[in-house]
Each structure stands twice: as C-alpha cells, then as structure tokens.
Amino acid sequence: MTPRFAVLGLVVRDLAASLAFYRRLGLVFPVDAASQPHVEAVLPGGTVLALDTEDTVRSFHPGWRPPADTGRASLAFRCDGPAEVDSLYAELVAAGYHGELKPWDAVWGQRYATVHDPDGNGVDLFAPLPGWPVHPEPQR
Structure with missing residues (x-):
C-alpha cells in the first residue's frame, strides 16, 4: 500500500x-x-x-510547545482570475489580516499575493495571468 x-x-x-x-x-x-x-x-x-x-x-x-516563530506553514488558494486576487487581498487586509505581499504579476505567469492567517501562516492567493497557460486542477 x-x-x-x-x-x-x-x-x-x-x-x-x-x-x-x-x-x-x-x-x-x-x-x-x-x-x-x-x-x-x-x-x-x-x-x-x-x-x-x-x-x-x-x-x-503534554510537553508540546508552539514553535518560537510563527509562519511555518503555507497554504495557497487559486482564485478565478487576477481581479479576484486583488479584491480578496483587499478584503482580507481591510478585515484586519496582515498583508505580507501586495498583489503583483509574478514572472511565472500568475497574479500573486500573500496574507497571514491569525497564527502568522502565509496564505497565498493566485490566478493565471491572461496569455499564460492554465494548469489544470490536480485530479485524484
């Protein structure tokens, strides 16, 4: 197995x-x-x-202690398009979450941004830019 x-x-x-x-x-x-x-x-x-x-x-x-620093995990959420990356980032920052990296056009062909969850974990928001290949969702 x-x-x-x-x-x-x-x-x-x-x-x-x-x-x-x-x-x-x-x-x-x-x-x-x-x-x-x-x-x-x-x-x-x-x-x-x-x-x-x-x-x-x-x-x-019982002996578990949180790591001395935060942000050891990173998650990424695929958005429907670049505009959704921008609007979702703005919504989260307006709600008081830390905006780590403002939306930008990455060299690998995605609109990308990073916010932190309440524990300091990085949460990336991304979407393919127009004209770049769209990678399909992974299949099981």
Whole structure:
C-alpha cells in the first residue's frame, strides 16, 4: 500500500479567529466549529484541512510547545482570475489580516499575493495571468 496525502493540520491559538479567516476564503466548517477542540473542512479532491487548538494538542502531548516563530506553514488558494486576487487581498487586509505581499504579476505567469492567517501562516492567493497557460486542477 502506498500512503496518500490526506490531511493538512494547523495548530491554532484562537480557533474562532482562524475559522473566521478560512471561512472568508470559502472553506466550510460545521456551524458549531468554534466550540469544538478539533474541526475539519473537506477540500476539493478530498484532502482535509484540520484545525486543532493548542490545548487540544497538549491534551495528548503534554510537553508540546508552539514553535518560537510563527509562519511555518503555507497554504495557497487559486482564485478565478487576477481581479479576484486583488479584491480578496483587499478584503482580507481591510478585515484586519496582515498583508505580507501586495498583489503583483509574478514572472511565472500568475497574479500573486500573500496574507497571514491569525497564527502568522502565509496564505497565498493566485490566478493565471491572461496569455499564460492554465494548469489544470490536480485530479485524484
């Protein structure tokens, strides 16, 4: 049997703040997610984004401590077009999230921007630029 990537897990300081951020990016979590110690959103293709509170991790790993620095994980969200990268970036920054890298036209043919989630993880927003090849969504 070959292992298959199935879950991306993030340990979060403030579950409600993380839920608000990722819901703005279109992820669907259970309605009562903010009162749970562990929540999951199923992504297209079946991969799961799991959020655990620091207390949850300490419940089974008492010696666990958060990394000294933040931002060890990076996620990327494909947008429908360059204009959506710009508008979503502006919406997130206006909502108080840190804009790390303003939208720009990358040399590899994408409109690209980076914001930070509430725990300092980089979240990239991207879309193909007109005239550049569109890479298909990965298939399972």
